[in-house]
Amino acid sequence: MVTAFDLALIEESAKKSSLVWVxxxxxxxxxxxxxxxxxxxxxxxxxxxxxxxxxxxxxxGPATVSCRSKDKGGRLIVWPALVAEPTPDGEVWRAAVNELRGKRLNAPETAEALAARWATECRVLRLTPSGEPLQRPDTMPTASPAAAPPPTPASTRLPVPSGLPARRRPGRSRQR
Incomplete structure (x- = not known):
C-alpha cells in the first residue's frame, strides 16, 4: 500500500527532476x-x-523508477511502476503527448508533425506507481549501488613514453 506521503514524494521528485532512471x-x-x-x-x-x-x-509489465533530489543530486526515492502504452490518438495518449511536446528540446519539426511522427514511429509510455517505494530517505541501502561499467574497446591512457618532453603544469610559470 502506498501512503499519501510516499505518493507526494514520488510526484514532487518526478516533477522537479529533469530525468528519471528507469x-x-x-x-x-x-x-x-x-x-x-x-x-x-x-x-x-x-x-x-x-x-x-x-x-x-x-x-x-513492471519497471523500477529512481528519482533524484533536486538540491543534492543524490537518489531520493526508488519506486515500482506499472508500464502502460496508450494507443496512439487515444485520449490518454493525446494528453501525454501534449505534455511531452512542451518539454521536448530542439525538436526537428513542428508540434503537429512531432505528434504525427510519435504516433507512427515511436512509443509513448506511462509509468504509474504500483506499490510501496523500494527505497526512500529513511530506508536507503548502505552498500554502494555502483554497477560495473559495460565492456568497451576503449582503454585508459598509457603512461607518457620516456622519449617525449615532460609537460609543464598548467598555470605555472617557468622559474629562471
Missing part, C-alpha cells in the same frame, strides 16, 4: 527525460528520440 524487466537502469502528468511518469522513445531498446519496457 529499469525494465531486463538490462540496466537508463536515464530518461520525462514529464509527470496525471499521476504517472510519461516517456517517449524510438527513432529520433531516446532509446527504450534493451530495457524490456512492455505494456502491462
Amino acid at each position: 529499469r525494465g524487466s531486463e538490462g540496466v537502469a537508463r536515464g530518461l527525460w520525462h514529464v509527470w502528468h496525471d499521476g504517472a511518469v510519461c516517456l517517449v522513445g524510438g527513432p529520433g528520440e531516446q532509446p527504450f531498446d534493451g530495457l524490456g519496457l512492455a505494456d502491462g
Whole structure:
C-alpha cells in the first residue's frame, strides 16, 4: 500500500527532476527525460528520440523508477511502476503527448508533425506507481549501488613514453 506521503514524494521528485532512471524487466537502469502528468511518469522513445531498446519496457509489465533530489543530486526515492502504452490518438495518449511536446528540446519539426511522427514511429509510455517505494530517505541501502561499467574497446591512457618532453603544469610559470 502506498501512503499519501510516499505518493507526494514520488510526484514532487518526478516533477522537479529533469530525468528519471528507469529499469525494465531486463538490462540496466537508463536515464530518461520525462514529464509527470496525471499521476504517472510519461516517456517517449524510438527513432529520433531516446532509446527504450534493451530495457524490456512492455505494456502491462513492471519497471523500477529512481528519482533524484533536486538540491543534492543524490537518489531520493526508488519506486515500482506499472508500464502502460496508450494507443496512439487515444485520449490518454493525446494528453501525454501534449505534455511531452512542451518539454521536448530542439525538436526537428513542428508540434503537429512531432505528434504525427510519435504516433507512427515511436512509443509513448506511462509509468504509474504500483506499490510501496523500494527505497526512500529513511530506508536507503548502505552498500554502494555502483554497477560495473559495460565492456568497451576503449582503454585508459598509457603512461607518457620516456622519449617525449615532460609537460609543464598548467598555470605555472617557468622559474629562471
